[in-house]
Amino acid sequence: MTIQALQKSASSIRRAAVIGSGVMGAGIAAHLANAGMRVTLLDVVPQSLTADEERQGLTLADAKVRNRLAAAAVAKMGKSQPAQLYDSSWAARITPGNLTDHLDALGEADWIVEAVVERLDIKQQVLAVIESARSPGSIVSTNTSGLSAASMAEGRSEEFRRHFGVTHFFNPPRYMKLVEIVATADTSPEVVRLLTEVCEKRLGKGVVLAKDTPNFIANRIGTYGMLVTLADMLAFGLTVEEADALTGPTMGRPKTATLRMLDIVGLDTLLHVVDNVRERSSDSAEQAVFARPALLEQLVAAGRLGEKTGAGFYRKIKGKNGSEIESLRLDTLEYGPKRPVSSPVIDASKTAKGAAGKVKALLGSDPRDRYAKFAWSTIKKTLLYAAGQVGIIADSLSDIDRAMRWGFNWELGPFELWDAIGLRNSVQRMQKEGDRVPEWVLSWLEAGNESFYRMQGDERVYAASGAYQAESAEPDTISLAALKAAGKTVFSTSGASLIDLGDEVALLEFHSPNNAIGGDILAAITRSSKEVSQNWRGLVLANDGRHFCVGANLMLLLMEAQSGDWDEVEEIIRFFQGSMLQLKRLDRPVVAAPHRMTLGGGVEACLPADQIIYSPETYFGLVETGVGLIPAGGGCKEAAAMAAHRALAASSGKPGGDLQPHLNTLFETIALAKASTSGFEVSRIGLMRPQDRVIMRQEARIAEAKRAVLALDRAGYSPPAEERIRVAGREGGAVLKVAVQAMRLSGHISKHDALIAGKLGSVLAGGDIQPGAEVSEQYLLDLECEAFLSLCGERKTQERMSHMLATGKPLRN
Structure with a gap:
């Protein structure tokens, strides 16, 4: 080469x-x-x-x-x-x-x-x-x-x-x-x-x-931030827990915050990074900043390196009720029970929306508050240091921001954060407090600019060499935030928005809490189906949330079940099923592009699509059994159809192929609440269809889904006709029932697990019907609904739902 x-x-x-x-x-x-x-x-x-x-x-x-x-x-x-x-x-x-x-x-x-x-x-x-x-x-x-x-x-x-x-x-x-x-x-x-x-x-x-400088971009800024956090923690008399409570999500940063992150990275590793910067730097001020913290040296000398030695700023010990986390007491260097942290400053940040809102709430509280002073001090120093590194560690402030977002999982890079708290006002405060602000920042403000970034048309531009410069877009990406900022929203509700992607393709974005599907999203699906049918070439289902969709609104279902309002529960199920059928019957192509957690109702929202474009990090599964239920938004119906299609394909298109092996695979996947560990593994657990595929770049999923919609439209799209689904019937259901009984007798599942699995198997097999019979989609939806309602009435199912809502973990009862 x-x-x-x-x-x-x-x-x-x-x-x-x-x-x-x-x-x-x-x-x-x-x-x-x-x-x-x-x-x-x-x-x-x-x-x-x-x-x-x-x-x-x-x-x-x-x-x-x-x-x-x-x-x-x-x-x-x-x-x-x-x-x-x-x-x-x-x-x-x-x-x-x-x-x-x-x-x-x-x-x-x-x-x-x-x-x-x-x-x-x-x-x-x-x-x-x-x-x-x-x-x-x-x-x-x-x-x-x-x-x-x-x-x-x-x-x-x-x-x-x-x-x-x-x-x-x-x-x-x-x-x-x-x-x-x-x-x-x-x-x-x-x-x-x-x-x-x-x-x-x-x-x-x-x-x-x-640039070829010590520790490059992310580790250079990130290490500096950790050092000033350590120094300010001691200067303001904060505990380990308090420092982490203030430098995690309250600042738009991961839950690992600072000291928990240090334990994961290794305290000795941080000292190595600190030494590398100090020894290669010719700036005496920077050498002083990157001096070895005495506290870290003490902990490393004592063999407390963090997770790899079992103790650092935190340690995990076995208690009477399982493992317990202890934290370091900075005055004695001994450990004690981890203590909760609460204050009006932190509460204000928690209730604010978005990283920008959280930081503004944190800094906008009482300036005399010790927590607010600490937060301002650490943020201020990090911003000034980052500004001083432009042109040294990277040519653009945009690259510095991206490095911190992508490498340290900060929601906002330092210059984006500076914009969020108010560039001009914060610089004035820094100068009033005697801090030296880099000359290029002062010149930027003197030129009449109020922020490092701004929208120019439908693209974001950033400060560069005295003028705004277009930010280089990641290849093959579509930014929903930029489209919305450019006025491309067709309509928006509390739970979802329809957005114009261009080329007469629309996108339905979920944005409810955790993107859980409730009535607001279902209503938006109904409205979008009508809008797209009349005015668009096709529809993409995707969003830029942390996860695509974690399932249905479990709290709403639990409340209705506990109150015994079964008509309301059935109405919710029927609304869900009807919305999914509208997507499937839409006379325009629909392509779903899920990412990360796509569970339960999230899967059921994808399965009606003509094609699913998976990102590599898609954790996809019909996991309703984990909360004592079965899929009832069309998930069981679609699984039964998959089994029938695979049996037909295995028999080279001749009717009468053996359904059982395909049904067994899907039954096991759903009964055991399996979810894929990647987009590629969706095939292994049996939920990927022949037309679905995975792409390597998660950020390209929306652009790829749009291309898929246009390709289907150019090919002369027509919606799938309502199909008759061949089912395994009572004999197929009996095979599944034997498997359930065997697992129950061997102690692998509880009595309630067996009840759930039995109802699931009956629905997937088509109920008490002749083997090989062909049934309508509505027939299977009715079976889903009936089984779901009966399980909602079970006390142990309601206990599972309550436990999941309280802990985020499944209960086995």
């Missing part, structure tokens, strides 16, 4: 090699396999035998021993939690080996990723070995969290350096969106372009271009 060959697209990268099978190396190898690449995973040859190898009579010359490290990493992939692979069988795409015996494999690789220990000398040695075996023109990248790319490439040939750069994946590689790409002065722009394209399009990542 030559530089000219790099003009190819990302699809030209077919074979990869990863050096280093530790946590990051194995995770990167797994995700390359997720993208369909054939991967060779190499590590060093062990220098000694394990006790198990000695018992087997193996020697250091045996391949099993020599490949042990990489082979063990591959073996763990199928069992890892969280899962590294989208499908556990894809571990077969990875070939384990060692750097001594299988070095020639590097010559076949289009892309070689070095992911060994974070030591410059060792990385330099490994890169020298890679150069001796790679083919000219192959790309080589290092996964490092902050070592100098230029230093690593020292001593390598000019051709190697042109093809070398940093691809810094965040852990775990499958789930974390950010990849920081860092080029050296010698890296070919074509290599940067191809790496960016591969990471974005093949791996589904968000790429930012970072």
